[in-house]
Amino acid sequence: MKQSELKLVQSALKSKGYYSGGVDGLSGPKTRAAVHQFLSDNSGQLSAEHWTDWNNARKRVAALQLLALHNQLDVGPVDGLHGPQTESAATLLQQLLTQGAIARQFSDITPVRENPHQFPLENEAELNAFYGQPGSIELVRVECPWLLRLDWDLSTTTRMIAIHEKLSDSLVKVLDEVYQHYGDAGIQQHGLNRYGGSYNHRKKRGSATAWSTHAWGIAIDWFPSQNKLSWRSDRASLADPALDFWWQSWEREGWLSLGRSEDRDWMHVQAAKR
Known part of the structure; x- marks a missing residue:
């Protein structure tokens, strides 16, 4: 996951009340706890029942995918795997959250x-x-x-x-x-x-x-x-x-x-x- 994408996750989770740390693109204890809680609250939308076994990097990607999904963006399965579809959805999510709209495709x-x-x-x-x-x-x-x-x-x-x-x-x-x-x-x-x-x-x-x-x-x-x-x-x-x-x-x-x-x-x- 790019640092800019983690900043996006931190910012979005902060606005939802999950996160209270700095939007710095660094994965510290507060970020990990916020991501875990967000995934736990939305576990029914994850592609695997045993998501708690995922490493922290995969959980962060899953949080990004969930945020995109909640904004009606096509992200594919919420599986914590970072591919082209996730990257594209992250770009659109960034536009949506920072500019209020998605640019013309x-x-x-x-x-x-x-x-x-x-x-x-x-x-x-x-x-x-x-x-x-x-x-x-x-x-x-x-x-x-x-x-x-x-x-x-x-x-x-x-x-x-x-x-x-x-x-x-x-x-x-x-x-x-x-x-x-x-x-x-x-x-x-x-x-x-x-x-x-x-x-x-x-x-x-x-x-x-x-x-x-x-x-x-x-x-x-x-x-x-x-x-x-x-x-x-x-x-x-x-x-x-x-x-x-x-x-x-x-x-x-x-x-x-x-x-x-x-x-x-x-x-x-x-x-x-x-």
């Missing part, structure tokens, strides 16, 4: 799989055939219904989004639908006014040859400071379940969210499939 997300405008696959040949080559594409400026602030310079504002001409009608439809649903208050609350840019004639990060989808003017970044490239759904702000409508509005038009499809780069939405 990627496995709970089902993207809308529609492509009404027949957007191409994200490979250079298909993108060139559908949109033209980077450097020679036709851009239009679409007005956003709400005021956008550059995420890295909030004093700079705009309402215009530069996008490939083939996407203008689709983008207008998405933005209008989103604005009607969330309104100014919801836009502000979820950071949908924090703009990360659209057209950018550049290569992919870390590549000297492959073009970014931004180079075709078919990608937009939203709230990058709270949805960084490597952040997953348990950390990215745009993974909030309250934003399912936001993403579904894009997906119904055929746009792809890298966050909802790959659990990375939650800032990014593009009119190209993978």
Whole structure:
């Protein structure tokens, strides 16, 4: 058991009145007594009748498993054996007890799989055939219904989004639908006014040859400071379940969210499939 997990057990048992020592991740007499009493009071939920024969380390794991079970977390049998399921449950329990809620799990997300405008696959040949080559594409400026602030310079504002001409009608439809649903208050609350840019004639990060989808003017970044490239759904702000409508509005038009499809780069939405 990790020290952080034992701290979690100590803290939870303290809140239940079983433990009066320090939350230090160290297994002393008070911790051992608290764990034993907690297991004794809940012995009917243990996987073995002779749990009293378990060593102290196994009892501590069993206490962790019981705490997870009591918070409706799937921990498997309460057997005092520390495996991947116990470790996963401990992570969720930590979130629940410290933050009051469990962060969004990627496995709970089902993207809308529609492509009404027949957007191409994200490979250079298909993108060139559908949109033209980077450097020679036709851009239009679409007005956003709400005021956008550059995420890295909030004093700079705009309402215009530069996008490939083939996407203008689709983008207008998405933005209008989103604005009607969330309104100014919801836009502000979820950071949908924090703009990360659209057209950018550049290569992919870390590549000297492959073009970014931004180079075709078919990608937009939203709230990058709270949805960084490597952040997953348990950390990215745009993974909030309250934003399912936001993403579904894009997906119904055929746009792809890298966050909802790959659990990375939650800032990014593009009119190209993978």
